Amino acid sequence: MASYFKAWRRVEFSETDMAGIVHFSNFFRYMETVEHAFYRSLGFSVILSGFQRPIGLPRVHASFDYKRPLRFEDSFLIELTVLEKKEKSLAYRIKISRCDPEERPVEECAMGRLVVVCVERQQDGGLISVPIPEEIANAIEVFQGE
Amino acid sequence: MASYFKAWRRVEFSETDMAGIVHFSNFFRYMETVEHAFYRSLGFSVILSGFQRPIGLPRVHASFDYKRPLRFEDSFLIELTVLEKKEKSLAYRIKISRCDPEERPVEECAMGRLVVVCVERQQDGGLISVPIPEEIANAIEVFQGE
Amino acid sequence: MASYFKAWRRVEFSETDMAGIVHFSNFFRYMETVEHAFYRSLGFSVILSGFQRPIGLPRVHASFDYKRPLRFEDSFLIELTVLEKKEKSLAYRIKISRCDPEERPVEECAMGRLVVVCVERQQDGGLISVPIPEEIANAIEVFQGE
Amino acid sequence: MASYFKAWRRVEFSETDMAGIVHFSNFFRYMETVEHAFYRSLGFSVILSGFQRPIGLPRVHASFDYKRPLRFEDSFLIELTVLEKKEKSLAYRIKISRCDPEERPVEECAMGRLVVVCVERQQDGGLISVPIPEEIANAIEVFQGE
Numbered sequence: 251m252a253s254y255f256k257a258w259r260r261v262e263f264s265e266t267d268m269a270g271i272v273h274f275s276n277f278f279r280y281m282e283t284v285e286h287a288f289y290r291s292l293g294f295s296v297i298l299s300g301f302q303r304p305i306g307l308p309r310v311h312a313s314f315d316y317k318r319p320l321r322f323e324d325s326f327l328i329e330l331t332v333l334e335k336k337e338k339s340l341a342y343r344i345k346i347s348r349c350d351p352e353e354r355p356v357e358e359c360a361m362g363r364l365v366v367v368c369v370e371r372q373q374d375g376g377l378i379s380v381p382i383p384e385e386i387a388n389a390i391e392v393f394q395g396e
Numbered sequence: 397m398a399s400y401f402k403a404w405r406r407v408e409f410s411e412t413d414m415a416g417i418v419h420f421s422n423f424f425r426y427m428e429t430v431e432h433a434f435y436r437s438l439g440f441s442v443i444l445s446g447f448q449r450p451i452g453l454p455r456v457h458a459s460f461d462y463k464r465p466l467r468f469e470d471s472f473l474i475e476l477t478v479l480e481k482k483e484k485s486l487a488y489r490i491k492i493s494r495c496d497p498e499e500r501p502v503e504e505c506a507m508g509r510l511v512v513v514c515v516e517r518q519q520d521g522g523l524i525s526v527p528i529p530e531e532i533a534n535a536i537e538v539f540q541g542e
Numbered sequence: 543m544a545s546y547f548k549a550w551r552r553v554e555f556s557e558t559d560m561a562g563i564v565h566f567s568n569f570f571r572y573m574e575t576v577e578h579a580f581y582r583s584l585g586f587s588v589i590l591s592g593f594q595r596p597i598g599l600p601r602v603h604a605s606f607d608y609k610r611p612l613r614f615e616d617s618f619l620i621e622l623t624v625l626e627k628k629e630k631s632l633a634y635r636i637k638i639s640r641c642d643p644e645e646r647p648v649e650e651c652a653m654g655r656l657v658v659v660c661v662e663r664q665q666d667g668g669l670i671s672v673p674i675p676e677e678i679a680n681a682i683e684v685f686q687g688e
Numbered sequence: 689m690a691s692y693f694k695a696w697r698r699v700e701f702s703e704t705d706m707a708g709i710v711h712f713s714n715f716f717r718y719m720e721t722v723e724h725a726f727y728r729s730l731g732f733s734v735i736l737s738g739f740q741r742p743i744g745l746p747r748v749h750a751s752f753d754y755k756r757p758l759r760f761e762d763s764f765l766i767e768l769t770v771l772e773k774k775e776k777s778l779a780y781r782i783k784i785s786r787c788d789p790e791e792r793p794v795e796e797c798a799m800g801r802l803v804v805v806c807v808e809r810q811q812d813g814g815l816i817s818v819p820i821p822e823e824i825a826n827a828i829e830v831f832q833g834e
Binding site: 260263264279282283286290295322323 | 700
Binding site for chain 2: 554555556571574578582587614615666
């Protein structure tokens, strides 16, 4: 049962903008990076296969509060915490912190929230929300503490 | 005095992902597209020059609630509404709707919120929040109605 | 029969990098923008449907020679010229020019080359190159002149 | 003296397109990733500071020949080889290969070429090409062999 995951990255040049900082939209790519790495750490991919019908986890909400900028070649920590687990959806808190050269977080840059819902693709291409498959639901639990 | 602005776009192939829909992070690029076009419509650029010190409008919050996907070659409408005008910050609602071939909105795809704060770059590179320059503040007003 | 197409765009903030200019990788997105608009102008989409099997036009070569930078809010012209039409492939020249406020090109920024090949997706997911469907091949011709 | 460098990455979801493969423009981001990591390995950043005037290494040419696609969660190897070193420019070959789970390359996906030129920013904002600073030029040599 996992309720927390973290990943490190370094800012790439193509992620900066003319203000000299990471473009705010790229924080949402970082958000997804840690989410998908979290699923991989549990032994399954965000591309869910092996179920009766094709299942996916599209976003219904994504947000960030920005506190400090990230700059080119900064290394940073992305932390995912499971906030809610419902029958058909999951909510995560995503925290992004700039790190020192030893990869220890030194200042919080952004705090975000991501909500995904489990859907099944119908034969006509439509999507309907369905319960999260048991083996996935069983691997994830809400973070206790703080 | 302006409190509302809209722009149209068409989904490009590079904005889709392997799920066959626009990647959720790209909605934040669309959000910025309409914001900057709004400033241009008022006669100034988001790159504020001509003031005593370099001034910018970085984001402190950005979010979207996703309702329906956008797909390749869909044309869509991006609407900006001014929700709040404070001494040093502005809050916008951003609505994205898929359009029919006549560019009329037919379904709401996402509803977002963007908050920007006015900052001045100090000589040491630091940023401090400052009042929005009068000529900009005077051109923008909170949307009345609904 | 078409051998030339052009489209206009304006540089968006998210396309710049910390050097204050359009990131070189984005020129390849502009390249694709004009290519797909060219297909639309001929009445078909790059997502080819209505044929016996799913057909696509993946790239086998893409290049740019960069001459001058593009900057935020520059408007620019993207020109596509058909250089070669073979049984299974097409080669295009792509020229990007910065424009004046009347959208007339004033200086060449980059000159590129794009080669696409027609492929059919097999039932096992593999791709094999196939002749370009006749109705497409008939609509495109090599540029004469210059 | 270095003439070769390599880096590994894994394909992220946001880098795929609706064809289910990495969008061709993202290969140019990978190209830059290995180039910048190469400079870091030599002890300097692509953002060159500490010289008399601001110096940069903009691209004058970038190209790829695409052989096989990369897909979501593929891990891949990016190899940089120094092809040419002139007074004011450097040319690199960039090879991208899909890897097996042990991170050994198993098939070549794309072969590219990148040419950068050393420029100095003038006080009026203009750029002029200048000799590569000696300490950088001395750290890089043309690959011998093959």
